[in-house]
Amino acid sequence: MRLPIQSGWLLVLPFLLLVGGLFLGPILNILWLSVTDPTPGLGNYAQLVTSDTLGRILWTTIRVCVICTVFSVLFGYSIAYAMVHAAGPTQSRMLSLLLVSFWISVLVRTFSWLMLLGRNGVVNSGLEALGIISQPIPFMRNExxxxxxxxxxxxxxxxxxxLASMQSIDGRVVQASRSLGATGAQTLWRVYLPLTRAGVVAASLLVFIINLGFYVIPAVLGGGKVLMVAEYISVQVLVTLQWxxxxxxxxxxxxxVLTLLFIMSRFMKLSTVFGGART
Amino acid sequence: MTGPGGSLHLRSLCKRYGSYPAVDSVDLQIERGEFLTLLGPSGSGKTTLLMMIAGFQDITSGDILLDGTSIANTPAEKRNFGMVFQGYALFPHMTVKDNIAYPLSVRKRPKAEIAARVAEMLDLVRLTPFAKRFPKELSGGQQQRVALARALCFAPPVLLLDEPLGALDKKLRIEVQAQLKDIHQRVGTTFVYVTHDQEEALSMSDRIVIMQNGRIEQVGTPSDLYQQPKTAFAASFLGKSNFLRRDGAVFALRPEKIDLAPAGAGQGANKVSGAVQSVTYFGAVLKYQVAVPGMDPIEVDVDAWRGGAALPEGARVDLTWSETAAVRLTDQTL
Structure with a gap:
């Protein structure tokens, strides 16, 4: 007897139900709330054009996210490049340092920055003691x-x-570029960057998407002056109760986020971007 | 079609990894327009030597001169040598046309000149219909020709080839060998070719350099090396050889230079007698293994059409050869 659906689906059914119930359900609930609370209609969305506050918050969010993405990817690219070209043992040491940084809580890292760069932080007091500055440099509690x-x-x-995309490059391609007379800069622009484009796009997407939802860092290091969407949402939910x-x-x-993913998918296979097999 | 080839002079060139000599005081003069092959087993230093000429391996000591000028401290991108890599190393994100145009476009040559030159190169390697394809849409042989066109496009004085046919199947390889030889003659560039395949070396080269353990074993034209090997290594790496010990010296004797006759029929000073151990039919030749008392088994090639029916195993035979057939080697022992 043939089942109308493949029996394998029965195995994943419990998880589908979990995902549906605990993930999709709440999301649908949010979508529902956004068009029904406090009154049915698109009133909430109309605020986007009518409210200056919301406009400012959105603009801050996008600006901060874009700048952060650009610099993170720039630094990330340099670090990955150094890692790929480091000798074996150095490379694995660098990789473990990188992974260790994932395990340090965002709170710890945030407060460390305050201690380093705050008004009375190590850097400011050090520079003052050396007589280089008379006023502390305002590193913290701003954008x-x-x-x-x-x-x-x-x-x-x-x-x-x-790093993953760089590791997949055949070193001989870079040698070929040099042997054909390309300078280091030309090889980087015309061969290396295009071949690591998928990695750069993936990194940018990942960083940008995570940035959009940042809450702790803007709250602590922004000193209340840099209001981003995530923090504003929490204020609406917890303080003003405007659900x-x-x-x-x-x-x-x-x-x-979905729009970003859709746009990217027009340019490249998302499975490649997220490290899936190239087909 | 391109500028005249350059001449290369390698002067006691060494490359050491720690105390291990990968290339050990190599002296070599490579003539203008020559097709020179570096032949040797893996680990013989041939690829390291090529990479040193290309500028991708630094030199421990010694010097490399191009047309009399030292290039030992010139970086790879300034040497202007074309290079065809093992596995071709084409740029996967560029079309065939853009791959070939690359060396000219990084030199910022005018667009019209680039277009004309690329068309010329596409024609040379007979890939004009494939100009807009990407490398992954081509067969191995076609990719190899793109790599060749790309490396020749900027008219380099010297073209370095690192086992460029290694990835091709045997039939295609023979076809590409002929094309490569033809292209060499048409462009006049000096070719330095690395391979471990003796047939490739014999069929294409003006001269062959046999390498072993980082050293040059012997240099010469294909026929010099084949007819007059100096060492047992040269004699066995290029073709097959029987080794005979006579008067405290070692001689190399090619299997096809031995005459095989039924016992009693052999004439001449150089004669041994033995019994057929095995015989194998190869179409053009019959390969006999003959057991001779007090010697290693001797291999003899007989033209199959000449000898009539193959002698059976165990048949008594006389082996004879001319005075010049056995070549005295410098090795004292084997």
């Missing part, structure tokens, strides 16, 4: 602080996909 914290947190995420607005912003983030 610069948020960017420093976020970039620092995101660099390891940027390294991994770029409709919060749900609308959450839905906006969700669609933003």
């Amino acid at each position: 610069l602080g948020v960017l420093i914290g976020m970039i620092h947190y995101m660099v390891p995420y940027a390294v991994l996909p770029i 409709g607005t919060a749900a609308m912003l959450a839905a906006l983030l969700l669609f933003g």
